[in-house]
Amino acid sequence: MFHSVCQVPTAKVCGDGKPSRRGRSFIYRLKDEDQVPQQVCKLFFLSTLGYHPTNDSLVLSVMGKDISTPLAPPKDQRGRHAPANKLDQKPLHEHIESFHPSVSHYRREHAPWRRYLPSDISMKLMYADYIEKDNKCSYESYRKAVKSLNISFTQLGEEQCESCLLQEQHVKADHQGEAAVNCPQCEKWQIHKDSATGSRLHYQSDAERDLPEDTSTRSVDLQKVIMLSRMPGVKSAVFTRRIVAYHETFVSVGKKTNKKNTISVVWHEGIAGRSAAEITSAYAAALEKERDIKHIVYWVDNCSSQNKNWCLFSSLVSIVNSQTISTEDITLKFFHPGHTFMSADSFHHGVEQEMKSRPGGVVFGCSRIV
Template identity: 45%
Template sequence: MLIRFIRVSHYRREHAPLRKYLPSDITITQMHKYFIEKHNNVDCSYYTYRAFVRDRMKISFAKLGHEECEQCEVFGQHDLTHTKNSLDLDKCDICKKWNAHIKKATEARKKYREDGESTTEWTPMKICVSADLQKVIMLPRIDTFKQVLFTQRIIAFNESFVAVGKHQQTLGPSAVIWHKGLAGRKKEELCSAFHKYLLSQRDVLSIKIWLDNCAAQNKNWTLFSFLAHIINSSDIAANVLEIYFFEPGYSFMSADSFHHQVEQSMNSYGSSLNTGAGGKIYDFNDFQGAIEQVKMKNVKVLSMELSDFRDWKDHSSLMKIKKYSPRPYLSDIVKLKFERGSFSLWYSNEYNSHYTEVNFLTAKYLKNLTEPNVRSQSQSVTKSRKADIIKKLCPLMPENRRHFWEELPVSNEATNLSQDID
């Protein structure tokens, strides 16, 4: 089986933690074709191969970011007599749960639509964007060569911040990008990406951000600690930061549309350059170039440097949080607000309800508001992965694209084994 390029995605992790996913430039058809070429003595149909990969190897073929809603699927399967027009809210817990779920999804979409259609609410000093991490992108991206299927590559990341609705006419999308040789996608790195973007909007006075409900990525106390820190810093001028969360399964937003444009640009990138056929992304600079050529106005690419990554910490106090009644639970929160002059957060479990204030930071942190440490060392890749790329894939690249791979920092394989199973 061809498994060296499979990656765990942040999408669906909360609902399907054991699943892995194909990167966007690999298909199950390609996998089956090359499996037959490699094992020509094995009689294995496409459908048998697909079923084995899906059921036994737990590899998904879904288009990440456009998945169906799990809660709606559970509701649709649990009892055929219980439909959206004939709910049993008195006795059926699944009906109750689905009814609350769909109500939140409808309210979130209505709020998001209102933000998008407003022509007076948003100004250069008051902006509204959606933010999301693009689905798995592997470098180099040269899928016309089957050697790619047998070679471990590195992940490129794109945390995009895209204006909502008509606001796009004045505020172009921003793509904060980095690669696995520099850093990963843990909470600290994602907070650093938010930091990079907010610094690019340092003169804006009010910022509203729509996010999906991915717990590891967008709903965590590390991010909330960071937001309380940045709103009270001199790094930005904003007086208020608002965060709105979509209901799981119903989170399509402007950032997703931008990611589609990025995907299209990568598929055609290089066709006008002296690099052979289009659709080849040889190195990180090509990835950046493809984003810059997206057919949208005022696209801005913010490439992360090592010094942009900081070790943001979770400074929340569980003791303080437990004392509140009702206690705030991350899974229930649908909107947040942070204001300059206060280190509290204001939250609500309903889109149309008032905020409740929570003093959530530890007393120790509030007494000594220390800055997080700036990274001094890149994450790096293993020597074996770098050597594999240079040996198998660099010969397929123009000579002027090989420097990135030759200079890619490496780490001690004995202390970085996780790189080969990410």
């Protein structure tokens, strides 16, 4: 339309001397068989294009009302006014923040911008509390608001570093939120932070390097107690005393090329407890599964009853010097207290998720159960 129609100003005075009411005239052109534009009348132009010969409203709307105004598409009218049913997000976000979501100590390295809520809080509980305070909002809108704030209900553990918590309270109370240079407590915490960072970098180095076939690097941890049986909705099972099951995991650390099958040592309280002797027996059972591996490295936390006791150390010395396995050396590497997230925690989380999806029984996602 822009290429076929042009407009020119008309004379201000008609032939009879009266002023003209028209401020412009349109010139219509169509191309002939040689693609040369030829001037035609308005009736021929509109009829050729399939429009009514006396209805030129399309030409007027396209070409505009004023010849002095440059041709341009009309402005987008969307979004100029807020919709009447738009939800005010400010009180909604304030209510969500009142539950004090925090960064999980286990996932800070992997998801630094995600915050978590305690496990005893659910989305339905938060929404019900919001509605009880005379607020109007749909459940879906509330759920989207929680998601937009990057808040999750998944937690891999409850451990928090006491030194980091004390430092956080200290800088808020004494240093307006920032660590001081000449403060003894801040300097002590900086040493703690550097040590934790160093152990984490060493763990990442073990995870990223290529391991030979005769070397196995694993993270070792005892999952929190599992209460069996799990039969929700069955009253006879709900009011029955549960049996406690223990699960010690030996999870491979590193690249997919270095991954080895996870070893899970599972027992219940009818067989043994979880003292140093029982945990040492779990180590012995796992070492038996890798009896042909020459070099074994275990990343463990600082729990003294499980990983820092003479029962475990003397037993490992006895096993590595015996003829039952071919292992030449066993190395124990400890994380800094309070900063012990490792691959075993991710595996435990997978087990818990599997138990939630299959409440009728416990399924361990591994290939070796001792």
